Amino acid sequence: xxxxxxxxxxFLLGEQNSHLAKNVAYANESKAxxxxxxxxxxxxxxxxxxxxxxxxxxxxxxxxxxxxxxxKILKVGSQIIVEADIIASTFFLITRYEExxxxxxxxxxxxxxxxxxxxxxxxxxMRPIVDEYGKLLRKWLREAGMTVExxxxxxxxxYLTHDVDQIWQxxxxxxxxRTLIKRxxxxxxxxxxxxxxxxxxxxxxxxYTFPWLIEMxxxxxxLWGSDKCTKVYFIKAGGKSELxxxxxxxxxxxxxxxxxxxxxxxIIGLHLSFxxxxxxxxxxxxxxxxxxxxxxEIKWNxxxxxxxxxxxxxxxLIAAGVTDDFTMxxxxxxxxxxxxxxxxxxxxxxxxxxxSLMLHPLSIMECTLHxxxxxxxxxxxxxxxxSKMLDLIKEFYGEVVLLWHNTSVSLSSTGYQRKLYKKILxxxxxxxxx
Numbered sequence: 001x002x003x004x005x006x007x008x009x010x011f012l013l014g015e016q017n018s019h020l021a022k023n024v025a026y027a028n029e030s031k032a033x034x035x036x037x038x039x040x041x042x043x044x045x046x047x048x049x050x051x052x053x054x055x056x057x058x059x060x061x062x063x064x065x066x067x068x069x070x071x072k073i074l075k076v077g078s079q080i081i082v083e084a085d086i087i088a089s090t091f092f093l094i095t096r097y098e099e100x101x102x103x104x105x106x107x108x109x110x111x112x113x114x115x116x117x118x119x120x121x122x123x124x125x126m127r128p129i130v131d132e133y134g135k136l137l138r139k140w141l142r143e144a145g146m147t148v149e150x151x152x153x154x155x156x157x158x159y160l161t162h163d164v165d166q167i168w169q170x171x172x173x174x175x176x177x178r179t180l181i182k183r184x185x186x187x188x189x190x191x192x193x194x195x196x197x198x199x200x201x202x203x204x205x206x207x208y209t210f211p212w213l214i215e216m217x218x219x220x221x222x223l224w225g226s227d228k229c230t231k232v233y234f235i236k237a238g239g240k241s242e243l244x245x246x247x248x249x250x251x252x253x254x255x256x257x258x259x260x261x262x263x264x265x266x267i268i269g270l271h272l273s274f275x276x277x278x279x280x281x282x283x284x285x286x287x288x289x290x291x292x293x294x295x296x297e298i299k300w301n302x303x304x305x306x307x308x309x310x311x312x313x314x315x316x317l318i319a320a321g322v323t324d325d326f327t328m329x330x331x332x333x334x335x336x337x338x339x340x341x342x343x344x345x346x347x348x349x350x351x352x353x354x355x356s357l358m359l360h361p362l363s364i365m366e367c368t369l370h371x372x373x374x375x376x377x378x379x380x381x382x383x384x385x386x387s388k389m390l391d392l393i394k395e396f397y398g399e400v401v402l403l404w405h406n407t408s409v410s411l412s413s414t415g416y417q418r419k420l421y422k423k424i425l426x427x428x429x430x431x432x433x434x
Contacts, residue, residue: 004347004354008090011344012134013141016149020141026087033144034137035081039068041088048350053101054092056122064132065124067092073140080140086133093119093130093339094359095349096311107332109243110278111307114330114337125335126388131342131396151397156342158224158400158428159360160217161232161326163271163302166245166407167257168201168208206410210257213406214264220425221265223432231266232326234302237290238282239273243305251293258294269300269326277307284320302326302403306362311349318357326401329362332374334385336361341398363389364424365403366417379416386424394431 009021025032046052054067061071061084069085091097098118099105105116119125138148175198182188193204202208214231221229235258237248248254258268270290276282291298301322308314308327317325325346328337338344338361346357368374369382377385393400402424409418 002352004091004352005087007345007347007354008087008094009137011094011342012086012090012130012137014134014138014149014151016151017138017141020146020148023141023144023146024137031079033079033146034140035079036085036087037069037081037083039085039088041068041085041092048100050101053098054118054122056118058122062136064136065122065127065129067118078144080144082140084136086137090130090133090339091347091349094344095347096338097349099311100349109274109305109307110309111305111331114333114335117330117337119335119337119339120333125333126392128336128339128341128392128396128398130336130339131398154394154397155228155400155428155431156397158220158229159232159326159402160220160229160425161234161269161302161401161403162213163234163304163403163405164236164257165271165304165405166207167247167253168198168205170198170201170205171247171250206412207407209406209409210260212409213404214261214266216422216425218264220428223429226265231264232269232300233261233266234269234271234300234326235290235294236271236273236286236304237293238286239275239304241273241275241278243274248289248293254293267300268294268296268298269302270298270322272301272303274304274307277303277305277309277313280309280313280316283316283322287320287322297321299323300326306331306365314346314355314357315348318355323356324358324360326360326362326403328359329365329368329401329403331365331368334364334368334375334389341393341396343399360399360401362403363393363399363401366405366408366420369420370415370417379420382416382420383423386420387427390424390427390431400428 005026009024010018013020023032024034026036026038028037040046041052058065059071060066066084067089070083072083074081099112105113107113114120141148217231270287272283272286276286287298299322301317306327306329330337338359341361343358343360346355346359348355364386369377404421409421
């Protein structure tokens with residue numbers, strides 16, 4: 001049995017049942033108690049062609065959408081023979097296989113569009129069906145007479161993450177003076193505000209919200225404990241596109257922020273630029289740049305704009321020494337892009353090689369909820385959607401990965417993101433006490 005198949009079986013069973021993996025075979029014939037019959041998905045004449053794509057409407061097995069195989073289950077003596085190919089179905093989702101076949105499903109930035117994805121079109125994007133497959137597999141093992149442990153309820157881990165796209169509004173004396181002159185010409189108020197923002201940005205610039213974020217996040221960390229709750233700030237170290245703020249060039253200021261965040265116990269990750277999303281061979285250069293500024297090794301990453309262009313580009317993360325990636329969510333719609341709410345090792349769909357890179361599914365990004373170009377929800381609708389997501393993660397003992405930008409929680413913002421973040425954190429704290 002190939003390594004990636006063994007890994008998928010173990011992943012579906014859960015760590016608590018890893019010793020039972022030997023009782024599951026992925027083969028046409030086997031003496032194992034549970035035999036999962038392979039579909040034609042991995043056939044060499046089918047794999048990586050349009051013919052390998054699941055057909056909508058999908059079949060269902062006990063109410064769970066099935067991408068490959070059929071819903072037929074046979075009991076032959078002491079064996080359970082399953083024609084539902086949950087191995088290929090899981091592989092399809094956790095590898096981002098669809099994105100290798102459908103290269104046209106892109107927005108104006110070149111990102112995959114969630115609303116055109118198979119999970120969305122088939123109606124299961126808001127369900128972690130890979131984890132539901134695991135529940136089915138554990139049930140079959142019980143029916144075969146084995147003692148199987150279900151996963152615990154609750155959150156395995158909470159990651160409170162923040163993408164730092166911008167630290168200050170005024171980035172140079174030239175910028176400050178140009179703003180000052182403009183306000184004088186147009187007789188605007190607060191003529192000297194730009195100079196204050198330049199010289200005392202930590203005090204006067206309202207997008208410098210890091211003290212507030214730390215205060216909010218610490219309230220969760222104190223309750224859950226640092227072993228269950230982690231604060232992460234993803235910092236830029238490159239990028240030349242119009243979507244990349246170049247604050248990393250103000251090295252002294254960036255170092256000052258990093259010292260502030262590190263003192264609070266936060267993890268520093270790389271916020272890979274949009275430019276590097278377009279040319280992933282730049283990944284190593286940006287990572288080394290941030291390590292030079294931070295003077296520590298960087299192992300975690302999230303792509304700016306969630307711009308993880310192609311699955312194969314992840315090989316550049318691995319080559320650069322990145323161990324964990326937190327990019328995996330759609331920008332335009334909430335849901336389980338990888339089909340799971342648990343961290344999963346990435347399998348390269350082209351080589352079928354099990355890699356060292358751990359993917360952490362993104363649970364909720366504030367921009368997805370409120371932006372006009374995305375879901376454009378009211379505050380009440382956004383909280384309801386976020387709560388549903390958290391409840392699903394709790395059911396399958398998954399990871400909560402929140403993404404809130406420091407700019408979205410400024411006091412001058414007209415949006416609801418500051419209040420929403422506080423409400424979601426309050427829900428997480430309440431869950432701990434239940």
